[in-house]
Amino acid sequence: MSEVKKIAVIAGDGIGPEVVGEAIKVLKKTEELFGYKFELEHGLFGGIAIDEKGTPLPQETLDICKNADAVLLGAVGGPKWDNNSKELRPETGLLGIRKALGLFSNIRPAVVFDCLKDASTLKPEVLEGTDLIVVRELTGGIYFGEKFRREGAQGEEAVDTCVYNVTEVERIVRQAFEIAGTRSKRLASVDKANVLETSRLWRETVNRIAPEYPDIELEHVLVDNCAMQLLRRPSSFDVIVTENMFGDILSDEAAMLTGSIGMLSSASLGEGSFGLYEPVHGSAPDIAGQGIANPIATVLSVALMFKLTFGYQEAGDVIERAVKQVLDAGHRTGDIAVDKSKAIGTTAMGDLIVAAMAR
Ligand SMILES: NC(=O)C1=CN([C@@H]2O[C@H](COP(=O)(O)OP(=O)(O)OC[C@H]3O[C@@H](n4cnc5c(N)ncnc54)[C@H](O)[C@@H]3O)[C@@H](O)[C@H]2O)C=CC1
């Protein structure tokens, strides 16, 4: 019998609870298949926590996360809370939890399933062989910099500051080199070093570290060019490492190579094995409560949890294989369906994945 793993479950808002529900079914199925034991502890987070506790990130939720081996997160936010006061903004909770748990590295794989090439807006021949990872710095940069309003000569001004220190850059860049070493040994470092001082520090740091990894082929790509090249030659990228905001934007763009943002999983990691696992997408208020959200991003996030935090490689493979099998059989949620009239719902997709899971 394997030891009990504690998982903090934070379903959040909008489609968060819907997709997390399917991921929990997958967790239960792996208990049955492998004899694993998971202890799930649920916490309030985001808009629902604002409503019930007056804060997006209650201390008790943070404690549940800190006491767990891993966190499974749905998504937070929605129009009801997005324009609220500074303290109550959902992103305060999201950024706060990442910082509080020391999760400086966000791994976002974008894998194109052959059978989903028709769901992408790009031509199949351009997508051929696309399998990349965005390694996004997660606890620094402009999202975390000082922000304020002031009265300027031409009226009210808003200021966001972007700060990176060399230690923050070094640790994420080293991690990206390590990941590239386990894959096809190509690393693209994305910055805006022709304009931004933080990007100049970023590029200097990458160049200083690069000789420690002589077998990795390194390219520097300016972020605007990268946004374009992702659509022009996506398969030429393997590992992309970049700062917080660029990684946020480029990974949503990379999602469309796979057909939908509902396909993109993520792992947020710090120094140890602890990790927070969540889909890349948000709470999708436009489709929340309709039972049509794609749960695959969240289900694949569980596979990442198994591999990166628990070392359950085979169980992670079982989940990924089951997802592929279900897609190969032609089952589609609305976001990835070419013929929308044949689309299935969130729970039907989850049930099919669970049924396809086998050792
Ligand atoms: N990690 C998180 O919790 C994140 C939260 N947000 C928050 O989510 C809220 C909505 O943000 P948006 O900009 O609309 O981004 P979003 O990612 O929630 O939605 C963008 C579009 O993608 C669709 N979509 C997203 N996930 C899907 C899924 N699993 N299946 C099918 N379609 C899906 C939505 O219906 C929508 O049309 C905001 O409050 C935002 O702050 C946004 C990004 C990340």
Ligand SMILES: CC(C)CC(=O)C(=O)O
């Ligand atoms: C609050 C935002 C930074 C959330 C987001 O868009 C993300 O992490 O992908």
Ligand SMILES: [Mg+2]
């Ligand atoms: Mg985002």
